[in-house]
Every structure is written in C-alpha cells, then in structure tokens.
Amino acid sequence: MRRVVVTGIGATTPLAGDALGSWKSLLQGESGIRSLNYEWVEKYELPVTFAGTIKVPASEKLTPQEAKRLDPSSQLALVSAREAWEDAGSPEVSPERLAVDFATGIGGVWTLLDAYDILKERGPRRVLPMTVPMLMPNGPAAAIGMDLGARAGVRTAVSACASGNESIANAFQRIRIGDADVVVAGGAEAAIHPLPIAAFAAMQALSKRNAEPTKASRPYDVDRDGFVMGEGAGSLVLEEYEFAKARGAKIYCEIVGAAVTSDAYHITAPDPEGSGAARAVLGALEQAGASPTEVEHVNAHATSTPVGDIAEFTALKRVFGDHTKNLVVAATKSSTGHLLGGAGAIEAIFTILALKEQMCPGTLNLDNQDPAIELHVPRQSTSLSRHDAVAISNSFGFGGHNAVLAFRNL
Amino acid sequence: MALSELDVLAGLAELVNDETGIAADAVQMDKSFTDDLDIDSISMMTIVVNAEDKFGVKIPDEEVKNLITVADAVKYITANQG
Helix, strand or coil: CCCEEEEEEEEECCCCCCHHHHHHHHHCCCCCCEECCCHHHHHCCCCCCEEECCCCCHHHCCCHHHHHCCCHHHHHHHHHHHHHHHHCCCCCCCHHHEEEEEEECCCCHHHHHHHHHHHHHHCHHHCCCCHHHHHCCCHHHHHHHHHHCCCCCEECCCECECHHHHHHHHHHHHHHHCCCCEEEEEEEECCCCHHHHHHHHHCCCECCCCCCHHHHCCCCECCCCCECEECEEEEEEEEEHHHHHHCCCCCCEEEEEEEEEECCCCCCCCCCCCHHHHHHHHHHHHHHCCCHHHEEEEECCCCCCHHHHHHHHHHHHHHHHHHHHHCEEECCHHHHCECHHHHHHHHHHHHHHHHHHCEECCCCCCCCECCCCCCECCCCCEECCCCCCEEEEEEEECCCEEEEEEEECC | CCCCHHHHHHHHHHHHHHHHCCCHHHCCCCCECCCCCCCCHHHHHHHHHHHHHHHCCCCCHHHHCCCCEHHHHHHHHHHHCC
16 A cells, blocks of 8 residues: 655634644644624524634635635635645646545535525525535535646545544545545635524534633533534645655655544434444554554544543543553644534644644643543643654544544654 | 716726626727636626626626627616616
C-alpha cells in the first residue's frame, strides 16, 4: 500500500481565520463561543442564544461574485482549501491525479431556507437560479474542485458529525490504492441559522447556558448540559509520500490509518457499550500497524453531551484497557464548539499540530471532572513526551457513524 | 417617466457588474451576453429577474432566448417598461 502524508493545512474557525491562528488561540485557552447578536434570536425567542461563530467572515477573503454564488458553507470551505493549498506550496500535479473529498453534515441550509422564504413572500419567479447548486451538500467539494481544477473525482461524505473525518478517511484510501496522488480533504459547516438551532434544541442536544456562553461547552465536566453549535471549515492537503518527497514538500506527518464503522444501534444515541467506536479506533490502529500502547495523544469527539462523553470513554477503555490512563486527551470543542460536518477536519488539524509541536491543547471548563470518566485531560496546554507515538482523532455522528483517523510523525 | 435607452443601458450594466464582476463600461450595446461577456445561463437568468425588479418590466422565459446582445435587452426593456 502507498503511504499518505499531510503537506498542507487550512482552516477558518470560531477562534481565527486561519489554521495556525486557530491553533495558537487554542493553546492560549481562548474560547470562540459568543452570544448571537442577530434579530432572529429574539424574534423567534430561541431557547439557545449563543454559538461558535466564525472569527473572520469569509467575505473578507472572497470576491463579491464568489460570495454571491456560494452558500456560506461553501464559502468557508473554499477559504480553508485555498489556505491549505498555498500552505502545501501549490503542488504541481496533473489534474487527473488530483481529487477532492470534502464534507458537510447538513449542506446549504441557509440557501435552502432563504429560498423558501423568498418563494413564500415573493413567488417562484424570484427564487434564484443558483439555488440548487448552492444548497446541494456536494457544493463545498464542487467549489474546491473547480477552483483547483481537480479531475480525479470530487466527492462528499455525508455522515452528520462524522462527515469531516469520513472525507479524510476516503481521501486517505484513494491515495493508498492509487486513485490519486494528491487529495484536498476536509469539511465545512455553516448552520448557525434559527431552524437548526431550534431543531437541535428541540432534541435537547444543545447547552442552554445562555448567561455564560464561554462556559457552555464543557466536555467531561459534571455540569455539561449539551453541545454548542459552531461553524467553520478545515482543509488538509494529503499526498502520496513519494510524490511529496520528490517535489520537496514540507511534510507535517503521516496519516497512518483511517477507519469507519457504524453502530446500527440508535439513530441519535451512541451505543452505550461503545463497540462501534472501539472498532473504528482498532481499525485505524490496525492499518497503522500500531498496538494500542503506541498511542499517546487523543483528540476526542467529546461534544459535552451527558451520554456522548461517557460512551466515548467506554469505547476508549475497550481499546486501551490499562493504557487508557496514559493517554493525553484533548476536548477541543470546549474552545471551538461543535462544527458538525467541519469538526473532524479542524480537529485533524489540531491533532497534526499537536504531534508536530508535541503539545496537547488544554481543555476549557473542566472544573469538576465527571468521576465516571477516568481520563487524563490537561486543563492547560501540556507537552507530549513521545515523538514517535500515534495520535488519534475521533468523530462520531447521528446515524451511528464512527470515523477515526490515526497520525504519526515521520 | 419612461427611461431612455441610455438610462436602461447604465442600469443593466450595473446589474451585470453586480452578478458577474464584469466592469460596467464593458457592457456595451453591440456586445453579446454569451460570446463577448461570457455570461452563463444561470447568471443570465439572475440578471433577467433582477432587471424585472429594477425596471418594472416582465421578461417572459421564452423571450430571454431572443436577448442575444445587450442592445436586444435594452430595447426590450425600454419598449416594455411599466
């Protein structure tokens, strides 16, 4: 099998408008969660009035015409992909060997709902001709593919909050089996709109800590009461190792495994025994040729929901047994909120940078760790000690989707 | 008061610029929307709908295919404005 390395990263998140800025802000323990100052929050009397909104509007980095023709999710995707491509040194690759695997959990929800408002208020003639290409969930992938001229396939995984990781997993497999030499992979989400907020709140999935937005995302804390919606995008440039070496690319690390499993247990609840999640971790480690004791850092899915955080811990216990206590775990959604289809992508970037800089970002708001979750979760950013260790990043999604990525320094 | 062809041209050029980024002064009477200005069918429909709003005119779908040049559109709008 061919080897796959990461040569470029790009992101736009609630913490900063780029990947390294987001990482720096994360290490400093900043929060990207804030109150929403939109008229619709009061108009609809939303039960949740805060979220992780992006720090830098995409319109600052796109032409007015690009912005006009792209749903916000595609705008964020394109901004992050251009950053990653430039970071990779704009690889010279034949278009037929360049692919895109780019996810979203929900798709162009702003476009869809705005168009429905226009239909109701002004009739079908006023519905914009660009509505369909803007709302389709493959819109972000298609926008990136057009921009970079990728002709080896442009694909979109849609698996709720596991989508970003699943797209990176798909990209990894495509390079491994020889379908492409370079793949831009990642995920985006821009769903901070009153309808998704109302819908997630209706299922009691969201934190309602309206008075203290920065304290609301508190994975593993006894007082966690749900996740915090975030928006943004992350992109990776993945390359076949020899191809990257031949062009003298800067290499962040190797992606050594990527596995996807499914629970077939419940449409939204995680399997309390964590067996599907555990199989995904084991699958990624098997591809890596690594034993569980070779893992040091874990970027956990850890959304701050009461049952989800415990189920993930149970899965980790199943895989790591006694080694679980040696894991150095980060729950970065405490800073960024939950980017849904974009979560896996930005967390992959954080995991890659954690490996490169040997630094585990601190987890916010962990005032009283749930005694049922026996994990080492540093409150402050903390050095890692094993340069050759494997780091993993977990993502799980409604629908029983589990997707796990494994990285290692070269 | 009805707008003159020059007024309509200026207004249409603004709509074209807004949708496509093409400089307003490049939108001249003898230019073809597709061959000279490289405007695709989706942008053309957006410009048509926006022109209906701006000039208070109805441009039926079957009429749009006859609007080959900027002059075709300017003349149609000028003649049919409400």
